Amino acid sequence: MAFQSKLISISTSFLILISTIFFHFTLLSSSYMLVHHINNNNEHNSHHRRPILQANQSQCSLFMGSWVHDDSYPIYQSSSCPVIDPDFNCQMYGRPDSDYLKYRWKPANCELPRFNGLEFLEKMKGKTVMFVGDSLGRNQWESLICLTWSSVPRVATQVIRAYPLSTFKFLDYGVTLSYYKAQYLVDIDSVGGRRVLKLQEISENAQAWRDVDVFVFNTGHWWSHTGATQGWDMMESGGSLYQDMDRMVAMETAVRTWARWVDSNIDTTKTRVFFQSFSPTHYDPSEWNGGSGATTTAKSCYGETAPVSASAFLGVYPNEMKVVDAVLREMQTPVYMLDITTLSAMRKDAHPSIYSGDTSTGQKADPNGTPDCTHWCLPGLPDTWNQLFYTALFF
Structure with missing residues (x-):
């Protein structure tokens, strides 16, 4: 009897153990399904969806982090790519240093997937990506x-x-990568020999934005241009013409025109929309060397060969991004913000400076006078923008 009672006790304990294991397995499965369901819903419903990459049980802050040296970069060489404009081809035009090519973006608490061109083509087969801006x-x-x-x-x-x-097609995969120049997003028309920036018209530009699967829009820099570099002669808004107006008011009007077009024309079951945040310039060293009290001989990005460390960074949130943020929050269509502003602001070393194909300005004779501290060398920083874009698309 004692043996039988002991056997019954062992059997009961075994059944309890099995039941407990099954309960926890069911709980874990339910938790996974719940998280999977929430993440899928967030992908479709959040206007500022962020890919969540796990590392050490911590959430990834994709656009906050630091630059780390990595000898496995760059992914390509400028001499092996057929499309780099002279403006961006720093190695061809004599840049003597190369460390700026060896930095990898390390987000807080995670690692970015390395860009895989073959995977990109296979997943985008038959589709079109268009950059507009x-x-x-x-x-x-x-x-x-x-x-x-x-x-x-x-x-x-x-x-x-x-x-x-402009278009570039990978014919074997049916993948088209396009660039449509529209620095203000909205239309510019010639009226009586004058260039009129129409802040509430976008239909002319938008004619080219049909049958696109993924958009990446941007605007910002041209709104502050004056004099010879200004891209218009008059502005039109509300049926009235203006010689000029507050530039951020004008930009907001134009971005709202763009937003209305997106909300009215984009089918989110077929098309993804991204907005690239403001790309910073590096003409004023006081922005990265600790303020005007710091001693420096630099007058621009010329001669800069290393990023700003995260601890020394004094980043300022641009007014252009405040405008875009305000508009995106009111849109019905989910628009993913590729927030490259802060991470790019750290890369004072990554501009063409005097090492571009523009020899007409006498850059090399006066390197502190006319360097290009707006655009970026290729290979270089825009490769990281696309690594983030790639992550947002597929992860």
């Missing part, structure tokens, strides 16, 4: 072509350079 969009467009091309250098391609639309 100013020359920073062209900078990123060329970077994406180079990154992808480096994985499949022998595939059939076709490139068409035109204004305002």
Whole structure:
């Protein structure tokens, strides 16, 4: 009897153990399904969706982190990419240093997936990606072509350079990468021999934005241009013409026009929309060397060869981004903000400076007078923008 009672006790304990294991397995499965369901819903419903990458049980802050030296970069060489404009081809035009090519973005608490051009083509087969905006969009467009091309250098391609639309096609995959120049997003028309920036009209530009699967929009830099570099003669808003107005008011009017077009024309079951945040310039060393009290001989980005450390960074949130943020929050369509502003502000070393194809300005004779501290070298920083874009698309 004692043996039988002991056997019954062991059997009962075994059944309890099995029941407990089953309960926890069911709980874990339910938790996984719940998280999976929430993440899927967030992907479709959040206007500022962030990919969540896990490392040490911690959430990844994709756009906050630091730059780390990595000898496995760059992914491609400028000499092996067929589309880099002279403006961005720093190695070809004599830049003597190369450490700026060796930095990898390390987000807080996680690692970014390395860009894989073959995977990008396979997942985007038959689709079109279009960058719309100013020359920073062209900078990123060329970077994406180079990154992808480096994985499949022998595939059939076709490139068409035109204004305002340029395209690069990977014919074997049916993938089209396009760039449409629209530095203000809204239309500019010629009226009586004058260039009129129409803050509430976008239909002319938008004619080219049909049958696109993924958009990356940007605007910002041209809104502050004056004098000879200003891209318009008059502004039109509310049926009235203006010689000028507060530039951030004008920009907000234009971005709201763009937002209305997106909300009215984008089918989110077919098309993804990204907005690239403001790309910072580096003309004023006081912005990164501790303020005007710091001693420095630098007058611009010329001669800068290393990033700003996160601890020394004095980043300022640009007014252009405040405008975009305010508009995106009111939109019905989910728009993913590629927030590259802060991480790019740390890269004072990554601009062409005097090492570009623009020899007409006498840059090398007066390097502190006319360096390009707006655009970025290729290979270089825009490759990281596209690595973040790639992460947001697929992870």
